[in-house]
Amino acid sequence: MKKKKKNNYSIYRRKLKQGRWFEISTTQSTMSSLKENREFSEENVSNKRPKLEPSASLKEKYMLSGIKERDVGITEYITRDETGFTGILKHRYTDFLVNEIDTDGNVIYLENVGFEPKKRPSREANLCKKQDVAPCSIKLSEEHRKKLESYFGEDDVKKLINLLVTGDNLVSQRTFNEKEQRTKIHKLLREAFHGKLETITSEANRFKIALLTKGSRRNKADSVIVEHSLGKPTEFLHVTMLKENKETMEVASTLSRLLKIPVKWISYAGTKDRRGVTVQRLSLEKMRVERVSHLNKVLRGIKLGSFAYAAQPLKLGQLNGNSFLITIKDVRCGGVLEKILEKRLQTLDSSGFINYFGMQRFGTFSVPTHIVGVQLLQSNWKGAVELLLSEQELVMQDSIESRKIWKQTHDASLALKMMPSKCNAEYAILKKLSNERKQDGNYTSGSYFNAVMQIPRNLRIMYGHAYQSFIWNSVASKRIELFGLKVVEGDLVLLTQDEADEDLMHQANSQFSDDNEEVEAEDIKKSEYVRAKVVTKHEIESNKYSVFDVVLPTPGFDVIYPSNQILRQVYIDLMAKDGLDPFLMSRRVREFSYAGTYRHLLGTVSGLKHYVRRYSDNNESLVRTDLELLKLSGTLNQAEGTHPLLESKRIVEDKPGDKIAVIIKMQLDVASYATMALRELMRTETSRRGDTHEEE
The missing domain is CATH 3.30.2340.10 (TruD, insertion domain)
Structure with missing residues (x-):
């Protein structure tokens, strides 16, 4: 058997002006071809990378109609067979369910929400019980005895001395309403009995006194200790998150604000898109389960559960893929649906699909994200800013007035007042420009660069x-x-x-x-x-x-x-x-x-299944989310035990109606887009302007 020839690498480095090094590795066998490519490309492309301003026709093309698949390079199919069907994708966000698959191949489900802690008795409760302790002997000085009798009376002082032997507890007969006086008494008791007593003040301002045992807590706050099955807290808390119609980074920002921690303390294996119900794992640094679980009471469209302490955080890419359950509504075709489905599913299962980057990669507004990317790669900071702040057909309605102001006046301060903060990039740009000085009535290239660098x-x-x-x-x-x-x-x-x-x-x-x-x-x-x-x-x-x-x-x-x-x-x-x-x-x-x-080049599908359901209204939900299954099973707040998620109840039964929906269940690799697999299955356009479209 022939021994494989080594494919050795050589490394060369390119030093940038700011003093940072980039290591560029390539096989020795391709070094010569790279050199030829370098010379070849220089004959065709200028190294100076001229800044090309976005043309008016380019702006009009996208701003008026939005982008279609052909605009982002998506034109081909695996087979030449044109038989497919049309339908509506993501009419409701519940029509698109995504569950992360961990590195062990397990699908991540929301198996519980929160946890049921066991409360230890508080210090006050403990002090009301007789202490099972060995007797101790302390000789009380005459000076301390007289001071204690002046506060508690002769009878209570005798009981104090007696509890050293019996382990009984004492509640003072007298009340002490002055805080300064209570502080002096606490100090006197510690001195007189050499710190052997545990003392607290009740709500009625009476002293509760007992022998200090090993389990007692000497803390001014009479707080409750929580016990749970998660074990000893570690550096990182892992949690399963279900989110509805929210982006992963948006949720991370919300959690950082509510927990008052840096957003970098929150990490995840992969980002999930907004339009859908998605389940994935998060890790939070330096957080206790009690605090994080409490957020379930205030969060909207987000649920947290399945908590576990871990020694390491999650990292991007630390997953095996995603499991999808997608409802395609109002399905129509030119033949017998089941026959067409069978044929298309067989092709998808055996031949896969072209592993295109999906339409969501290029944004939801009129100006595609890759057009902005061109300006940034050209170091044309002004061009990037103008594109992001331009008037567009498809933008958040709240930002329209701000965009008009910018176009007419280029007054950043005035435009900022009308730009909603949820438009992260635009708001950050205007905020920075409002603090920049103009030269001859215009912002400098440096000002535009500073504004770009304020975008998250x-x-x-x-x-x-x-x-x-x-x-x-x-x-x-x-x-x-x-x-x-x-x-x-x-x-x-x-x-x-x-x-x-x-x-x-x-x-x-x-x-x-x-x-x-x-x-x-x-x-x-x-x-x-x-x-x-x-x-x-x-x-x-x-x-x-x-x-x-x-x-x-x-x-x-x-x-x-x-x-x-x-x-x-x-x-x-x-x-x-x-x-x-x-x-x-x-x-x-x-x-x-x-x-x-x-x-x-090609993506593959596993676990491919399909279901056909009749219904009457596009607003109907034909599948149940993890949260709905938890409520159905009655285990919403149960933290322990296994939860089967009632998978048999995941997809609803047929309903009366003349509309048809196709429900697709499948698993894809990490970097693959489900919409591109559906495109191959349905053989229709997946952009919002196509036959298979998303509806808000």
């Missing part, structure tokens, strides 16, 4: 990612159009774990030592070094790979591109239209320097 970081980065997604979609469409489902020479596949590990060890032991840097091999995280290689003619002839292994890169400084010149040229030509170059993706502003990632 996750949003700033999202715009560039959307542009990368647009390029990936366009190249994927061309790849399917030209070569279909065949593996061709020049395609890319991911290195196996063994190949990647072997090359990483080589990097750590040879390349880094050549640079006189001490790097331990075990410090290199395997998951952070996903690498690809070019498929050779020999590998194709031996059928080593299938089309499900093929990947395409999003543009970045740390990826290799297919060696197929046609696909390579698609990257170059598309980005040249925007004054960009796929081989020059580093920027002076580090967070706009994109490394790029590899994404599988």
Whole structure:
């Protein structure tokens, strides 16, 4: 058996002006081709990356009608068969249920809400019980005796001395209404009895006194200790969250505000879109279950449960995928629905779907996020700001007046007064610009840059990612159009774990030592070094790979591109239209320097099932959420024991009516979009302007 030839990496570095280094890794076998690509691209694209202002026609195109699939590179299907059906997606947010799948392959359900704590008796209750303690002997000085008798009387002092032997408790006959006096008495009792007594004041201002035992709490606050089955609190609290019609980052912001903690203390394995009912795990730093659980009383559209303490937080990508239950309403087709469904489902199950980035990746407003991303990648800060603040057909109604003011006056302070704070990016921009000085009546490029950098970081980065997604979609469409489902020479596949590990060890032991840097091999995280290689003619002839292994890169400084010149040229030509170059993706502003990632050309579906239901009103719910199943089972507030979630009750029975709904149940990998799987199934447009559309 032939030994596999090593696919060694070489590493070179590109230093940016601000002094930060980017490591760019590539296989030695592709170094020469990269050099050729670099020279080739420079002949076609200027390195200066000219700033291209958004044209009026471009603005009109999106602002008046919104975007469709073809506008973001989505044009192809797995098969040429055009038979499908139409229907309404997400008419209600309850028509789109998503449950996260953890790294062990378990679907995450909301199995309980809150927990039922057991309350230990308070100090006052404990002091009312006779203490089971060994007698102790303390000789009371004459001075202390006289002072105590002046406060409590002779009878109570005798009882005080006696309780040292009997362990009985004492409630003073006299009351003490002055706080200053009570403080003196507490201090006197500690001195006289050498700290052997536990003393508190009742609501009636009488002293309750008992022997101090090992379990007593010497705390001024007579608080209650809570016991539960979660064990000893640790650094992180993990919790299952169900949210309705909210984005994950929106929920994180709400929790940070209510808990008065930094939002960075809240982490999750993946973000979930707004329009749907989604269930996922969160981790919170330095939080106790009692405090977090209490939020269920005030949260709206959010429920928290299934609490567990853990030593580590959740991290992005720490999941295996998502389970979907999607209701498609008002289904119509040109033939027998069941026959069409059977055929389309069989194709989806066996051939998968083109793994496009879905329409939600490109925003819900008229100006797509990838168009803003172009301006940021061009370092055209003013262009990005003008797009975000522009008048548009599809925007939050509350922001229309502010946009008009900005267009007419460019007065940031005045526009800010009319911009709702929930428009995060626009509000942040206007707030910053309102504090910037104009020069000759205009804001400077530096002012626009400062305003852009006030946009929440996750949003700033999202715009560039959307542009990368647009390029990936366009190249994927061309790849399917030209070569279909065949593996061709020049395609890319991911290195196996063994190949990647072997090359990483080589990097750590040879390349880094050549640079006189001490790097331990075990410090290199395997998951952070996903690498690809070019498929050779020999590998194709031996059928080593299938089309499900093929990947395409999003543009970045740390990826290799297919060696197929046609696909390579698609990257170059598309980005040249925007004054960009796929081989020059580093920027002076580090967070706009994109490394790029590899994404599988095809997505796969598992656990595929379908149900057909009749109904009469599109506002009817045809499935039950986890929360509804909990209420149905009567275990809403039960913290312990298993909960079967009554899965048999998840989908409602047929109802009288002339409308038809198709309910799809399936599981997808982490990065796949359910709407793109549905697109392949239904063979219809998934944008809001298409036949298969979302309704508010």
